[in-house]
């Protein structure tokens with residue numbers, strides 16, 4: 001009887017302690033998810049980029065609307081179409097797999113720009129400009145494409161002319177590759193499909209972009225790039241090898257400070273949360289202008305020596321992935337605060 005009573009007491013105590021601990025953890029997490037009220041200025045948004053095509057050529061911009069799924073162009077008389085970051089993708093006609101610059105470096109030479117309110121222009125060296133209508137989803141033009149991890153994404157196919165143009169540019173053939181479009185109406189199921197994401201406490205599907213690898217916004221700290229560059233001054237690597245949306249610069253920012261930035265405010269409105277370090281793949285070794293692979297495998301070979309992630313990915317880091325907590329306009333030189 002006595003031992004039964006004491007074992008009941010022990011179990012009650014264990015349950016109470018674990019429940020209290022759980023409540024503590026939940027509260028801690030809630031607190032960490034709360035937008036800070038105090039901010040400290042660290043620098044400015046020095047450069048802004050948008051990449052309408054996944055792995056395609058960049059466009060440098062002086063302002064963007066930072067939406068939940070990433071940057072889009074501001075509407076103006078010169079820009080009647082609000083092209084979104086990574087809203088187009090190249091996929092294999094036969095395998096339905098999306099292609100990135102890892103496998104097809106010549107994608108970086110493809111430029112997608114605004115032609116009019118419902119057409120984009122496709123350009124590449126030695127190719128004639130092709131105007132492509134932004135497709136509207138209908139019963140015949142959707143295609144489920146797959147990402148390397150097994151995740152699938154619905155895309156809207158841009159038609160045969162765009163497919164022929166892309167195939168000519170990539171393999172000098174009439175077919176093989178097609179152009180897909182994302183209308184930004186559904187979010188991805190990335191975390192469920194990528195075991196490696198579980199290492200990062202704050203990485204959820206709320207952080208995902210359209211066809212970007214991980215998140216809607218990628219930031220590179222200019223000081224971190226400079227530190228890398230000092231180690232290998234002859235390597236032909238620029239911040240654009242890392243394909244950032246925003247390059248942050250401040251005279252007092254130290255290399256790799258971004259590892260400890262939890263929250264960022266840019267300008268007076270946009271609020272971002274750091275959800276994950278950006279682990280880098282072989283695509284960073286592709287020259288963003290020429291599409292040629294770096295002979296010395298820079299920047300990966302040097303970064304691997306001193307900036308390896310402790311995550312199971314075992315890849316070097318440059319940049320941070322962010323979730324957009326509060327959308328708004330970002331302009332070049334806007335102040336950047338941490339909280």
Ligand SMILES: *[C@@H]1O[C@H](CO)[C@@H](O)[C@H](O)[C@H]1NC(C)=O
Pocket residue numbers: 138139140
């Ligand atoms: C889809 O394809 C069917 C069969 O070819 C055709 O009758 C229909 O008009 C198409 N729908 C659209 C929206 O193009």
